[in-house]
Amino acid sequence: MTEWPSEPQEGEAEPINWACTNCGYRVEGELPEKCPDCGEGKEMFDQVPVPGY
Numbered sequence: 563m564t565e566w567p568s569e570p571q572e573g574e575a576e577p578i579n580w581a582c583t584n585c586g587y588r589v590e591g592e593l594p595e596k597c598p599d600c601g602e603g604k605e606m607f608d609q610v611p612v613p614g615y
């Protein structure tokens with residue numbers, strides 16, 4: 563049997579930021595329903611790397 567040490571675990575919270583591609587607003591953690599700044603929907607958000615990780 564071979565183990566897979568680098569297999570990602572589901573349910574584990576990874577440090578993820580979301581950035582609104584319309585206005586540049588950044589959100590930490592969960593993706594909001596819509597941008598609190600410009601009001602665009604969550605489909606306008608892109609995942610961005612978290613600084614410091």
Ligand SMILES: [Zn+2]
Pocket residue numbers: 582583584585586587597598599600601602
């Ligand atoms: Zn926005």
